[in-house]
Amino acid sequence: MKKTIAIDMDGVLADIESHFLRRYLTETGITLTRSDIIEPKGAQTLESRTTAYLNEPGFFRSIPVMQGAVEAVKKLMEDFDVYIVSAAMEFPLSLFEKQQWLAEHFPFIKWNNIVLCGDKNIIKTDYLIDDHCKNLDYCHGKAIMFDAYHNLDKHQHQRVKSWTEVLMIMRGER
Amino acid sequence: MKKTIAIDMDGVLADIESHFLRRYLTETGITLTRSDIIEPKGAQTLESRTTAYLNEPGFFRSIPVMQGAVEAVKKLMEDFDVYIVSAAMEFPLSLFEKQQWLAEHFPFIKWNNIVLCGDKNIIKTDYLIDDHCKNLDYCHGKAIMFDAYHNLDKHQHQRVKSWTEVLMIMRGER
Structure with a gap:
């Protein structure tokens, strides 16, 4: 077996990491890189938006x-x-x-x-x-x-x- | 724990058993009971329709x-x-x-x-x-x-x- x-x-x-960054850029016009969002230091940068993104129709599909x-x-x-x-x-x-x-x-x-x-x-x-x-x-x-x-x-x-x-x-x- | x-x-x-029977009645006008569909003998009675029902939007929800x-x-x-x-x-x-x-x-x-x-x-x-x-x-x-x-x-x-x-x-x- x-x-x-x-x-x-x-x-x-x-x-999902690059998808978050791309979505953030579309929304805010701000380009973030991995070093900006590394946890725990950078957690707040992206985390304030991720829940909203995860609930958007089409987010997971794309x-x-x-x-x-x-x-x-x-x-x-x-x-x-x-x-x-x-x-x-x-x-x-x-x-x-x-x-x-x-x-x-x-x-x-x-x-x-x-x-x-x-x-x-x-x-x-x-x-x-x-x-x-x-x-x-x-x-x-x-x-x-x-x-x-x-x-x-x-x-x-x-x-x-x-x-x-x-x-x-x-x-x-x- | x-x-x-x-x-x-x-x-x-x-x-789902009563739901199948009700759906079959709606479609065919025929009232079936459990004794009509007991497997293996009665399997074919209902089984010819169940796959179609299971793929109908709203079937599981109701x-x-x-x-x-x-x-x-x-x-x-x-x-x-x-x-x-x-x-x-x-x-x-x-x-x-x-x-x-x-x-x-x-x-x-x-x-x-x-x-x-x-x-x-x-x-x-x-x-x-x-x-x-x-x-x-x-x-x-x-x-x-x-x-x-x-x-x-x-x-x-x-x-x-x-x-x-x-x-x-x-x-x-x-």
Whole structure:
């Protein structure tokens, strides 16, 4: 039986960081970079607007795909049972948009392997690739933290900075 | 720490059986009863139409609540961590409708505790209350099978015929 991997969407498959920055530029005319929004120092810069953006119709549907994600997920599926596990229930509008986004960018992932949830603490897989410690800290399997502007001050999990790094790690876990 | 229960929606919280029969009557003018649709004998009677119904906008949003479900779930939440776990990904239109249905009928369940998924085999709870053996057969915890027209020939799990029976069983599991 193949080992199981749960893969998060926002900040892992979907490049929400650049999407936030682009949306902020459209709204305010101000160009921010990662160094402006790194938490905890820069948290307030963007955080005052993110909740509004997350509730906008179409926001989740138009997030760009994280570089290398499509090819990497295809590769992982050769050796692992891959599940997409996204905390979507907080933003009900995102439910259909996330399903549609996956159908467009990852059409090779079957509906059987998609989970849209609230908290992730009843998800049991051998690995969790996620950018949030609130999920990684309580996962049942091995935690892999995808690098993000909001987790640079967290060090309790193995950090990966790209999908190339994910593939390198997972090559030894088959 | 409280023990965890995963509770299915269709056929458990939501009375999809009576909803199917009512929809069939509206479409065909024919009144069916449970004895007409019991599987495997009666499977073809209704099954030829259910896929069409499940893809109709509004179908999931208008399912009646199963008798006694609201009070029973409230009661269970006193002693257990209750999660709603519904296989919704096969029918993308159902995602938002199921969230809205829960918000209307079970407003006391927080978004954190709702999971809309495909297969349920990466869900790990101490108990699963469900009407489908495809879920119950592979659950990590104790399986409780909610009585339904399509599972009367299945006997591998403890059967409950009502929410009153669920409460009786779970009283001994706290």
